[in-house]
Amino acid sequence: MTNKQITLIKTAVFFLALAPFYLLLLYAWNNELGANPIETITHYTGIWTLRFLVITLAIAPLRRLTGQAILIRFRRMLGLFTFFYASMHFLTYIWLDQYFDWPFIVEDIVEHPYVIVGFTAYLVLLLLAVTSPRFMVRKLGKTWKKLHRLIYPAAFLASFHFIWLVKSDIREPLLYFALFSILMLLRIPAVQEKTPLLTSWFRSVKV
Amino acid sequence: MLIKRSNDIEQLSGISPSEITSKEVYQSRRRFLLGGAALAVGSGLGITSMLATQKVSHAATKFNNLIKSPFNTDETRTPYKDVTTYNNFYEFGTSKASPAGMSKNFKAEPWTIAVTGEVEKPLTLDMEGILKRYTMEERIYRLRCVEAWSMVVPWVGFPLASLIKDLKPTSKARYVAFRTLHDPKRMAGQRTSLSGSGLDWPYREGLRMDEAMSPLTILAVGLYGEALPNQNGAPIRLVVPWKYGFKSIKSIVSIEFTEKQPETTWEMLAPKEYGFYANVNPEVDHPRWSQSRERRLGEFRKRKTLMFNGYAEQVASMYKDLDMKKFF
Numbered sequence: 001m002t003n004k005q006i007t008l009i010k011t012a013v014f015f016l017a018l019a020p021f022y023l024l025l026l027y028a029w030n031n032e033l034g035a036n037p038i039e040t041i042t043h044y045t046g047i048w049t050l051r052f053l054v055i056t057l058a059i060a061p062l063r064r065l066t067g068q069a070i071l072i073r074f075r076r077m078l079g080l081f082t083f084f085y086a087s088m089h090f091l092t093y094i095w096l097d098q099y100f101d102w103p104f105i106v107e108d109i110v111e112h113p114y115v116i117v118g119f120t121a122y123l124v125l126l127l128l129a130v131t132s133p134r135f136m137v138r139k140l141g142k143t144w145k146k147l148h149r150l151i152y153p154a155a156f157l158a159s160f161h162f163i164w165l166v167k168s169d170i171r172e173p174l175l176y177f178a179l180f181s182i183l184m185l186l187r188i189p190a191v192q193e194k195t196p197l198l199t200s201w202f203r204s205v206k207v
Numbered sequence: 208m209l210i211k212r213s214n215d216i217e218q219l220s221g222i223s224p225s226e227i228t229s230k231e232v233y234q235s236r237r238r239f240l241l242g243g244a245a246l247a248v249g250s251g252l253g254i255t256s257m258l259a260t261q262k263v264s265h266a267a268t269k270f271n272n273l274i275k276s277p278f279n280t281d282e283t284r285t286p287y288k289d290v291t292t293y294n295n296f297y298e299f300g301t302s303k304a305s306p307a308g309m310s311k312n313f314k315a316e317p318w319t320i321a322v323t324g325e326v327e328k329p330l331t332l333d334m335e336g337i338l339k340r341y342t343m344e345e346r347i348y349r350l351r352c353v354e355a356w357s358m359v360v361p362w363v364g365f366p367l368a369s370l371i372k373d374l375k376p377t378s379k380a381r382y383v384a385f386r387t388l389h390d391p392k393r394m395a396g397q398r399t400s401l402s403g404s405g406l407d408w409p410y411r412e413g414l415r416m417d418e419a420m421s422p423l424t425i426l427a428v429g430l431y432g433e434a435l436p437n438q439n440g441a442p443i444r445l446v447v448p449w450k451y452g453f454k455s456i457k458s459i460v461s462i463e464f465t466e467k468q469p470e471t472t473w474e475m476l477a478p479k480e481y482g483f484y485a486n487v488n489p490e491v492d493h494p495r496w497s498q499s500r501e502r503r504l505g506e507f508r509k510r511k512t513l514m515f516n517g518y519a520e521q522v523a524s525m526y527k528d529l530d531m532k533k534f535f
Contacts, residue, residue: 034304035285035293035504036356099508104500112496164495167354168405168476169301 001070013074017081020048021088038096045089050162050176052082053155054183061186067199076132079151083129090122114164121157124150155180268434270343270363278423278521279347285358285504287431293504294438295352296457297404298387298394309395310437315458318442324463325380334442338428340373341365345432346425346446351487351516353451357501362446363429368420376416376464384413384469385445386461406472412456413469413483414447415525423448423521426459449518451485482535486526487516491535 024044027033033040056078063071098105109115128148130136137144159180162173185191292307299306299313318334343363351357371383389409391397397408418424427446428435435441440457447454453473463469473481480494489499489512500509515522 035289035358036303036502038502038507039356096507097509104497108497111492114495168297169403170405171403 006070006073010074010077014077017052017078020044020085038092042089042092042097045085045092046162049082049085049089050158052078052085053151053158054176054179056082057151057155057180057183061183064186064192065195065198066202067197068202080129080132083125086122086125114161117157117164118161121154121161124154124157128154152184155183268429270429270432270434273343273345273363273432276344276346279345280349280359280517281347282349282359283505284347284361289504290358290360290430291436291438293358295354295452296396296438296440297406298396298408298410298458299438300396301404305396306438307436313393313437313441315435315437315441318460320443320459321461322374322463323461324384324465325377326464327375327377330374337370337426337443341369343428344425346427348446348448349516350446350448350452350455351501351512353453353481353485353493353498355496355498355501355512356504357512357516358504361431362425362427363432364425364427364446366422367424367426367445368422370426371419374462374464379466380464381416382413382465382467382469383416383419384411384461384463384465385456385459386411386463387456388458388460405476407475409460410456411470411472411475412445412454413465413471414445414454415468417525418447418522421522421525423518449487449515449522451481451487453481454485484526484529484531484534486522486531486535487512488514488531488535490514491532 024041027040028037056075059071059075059078063069094100094105098108109119128151131140131144131147140147156177159173159177162176163170166173186195293303294306295303296306296310299309316334320332320334320337321329322332323329343365346362346364348360348362349357350360367383376383387408387410388394389397391399391408396404414424425446426443427440428443430436430439435444440455440459443459444457445455445459454471468483471481471483473485474483487498492498499512501512502509513519
């Protein structure tokens, strides 16, 4: 695959990853956010953060299973989209939901475990986003890899954040917890030894 | 009052069915027959359109000449669309949008309510009898959900106290327990395969006798001058405006007078989070979130939650000896 082709695909992925954002704008424009629009936006941006976390964390296992090294070139962009949706989620909370009521926000973060957990996950994503440019990777050297492993606990914190806030129907939050668990398992060498690889099949189709 | 009232409770009961149809029901049926006939002639679709028109007769019942209650709030009413599309009614799915869709084919008639327990004479009430016997009032109340949002709903209903007086509970009756219909065939959210709600069916709620007798407590049969839509708890539900919304049990099929405090659904699920009293109280937080403020649907900024949801004047005296932090 030529660099030009990769750039083309990257551009396509970039706009595709923005689709949920456009869709949200469209819902808002058509007045389809329901009786409690702020709640709808909060849930929507939260769910898309979790989905992008799943996609980002799936890149490495997929690369291994398919033998398609090229996949890794999309990972940073997808990680940054995770951060983008998380930021929208956080901003919705700070601005639309709490309307910059700082004393109340601080109290909410300190007193309520699900808020602390979500906030912590967001701080981790922020740290990873800041250290994502190429020059930061070079500057941090070996530390960079260690630092960016923080994405694993952040993903679990994000799923706890979801599990912890629902009243009784925990099916959807548990789904994300399960997906993260599977993606973690696929990173364990002992598990990797036993998973069949589809590399030969992918080589035969030749992307 | 000029309204004629029969003193015979049997009139309410399914045991002696009445042949008389109330004026409203009669008129609405007439309208629909006429409308149906017009459609049938006009469209040439014949009987199918007649049936289709008649099917909606329940939801289209209009309540006229409602008595205005002194308890009515003059706050902006939450639009009908929001009141009927933003519902917590897990019998029809756990998302707020799902009850409006999932309850579409639910038939709330015929409907009866079993009255049992510490009462002079257990009996079965039927809906037609209830609609005939009690004078309906408009009650515009604030509704505060435990999830920290609120709305203002113009209910149509009558004081629960009027019914209780007619039912003649015995001196042993200290609580009233209510149950929602349990019928997974008609309420898909109750099917174990789909549910995931975590709730133990049937949905159960209860009140202390003095709470049940409060003039604020009503049984609602409608909103915005029309019969209750299915997603709002058709055909009859409780409305206790100074308590969190989950106390206001929907689609009631059973009323039981008890000596002991009855089990209630959310308390059974998470006793540390939801109490039997569930009085709206900005000073006692839910363990996972704050109750000091709420979002009134349609408003951007949150507003302060009022003690007893703003009904302290009417109800605070009932709790003067109660430790509200312990009995939340």
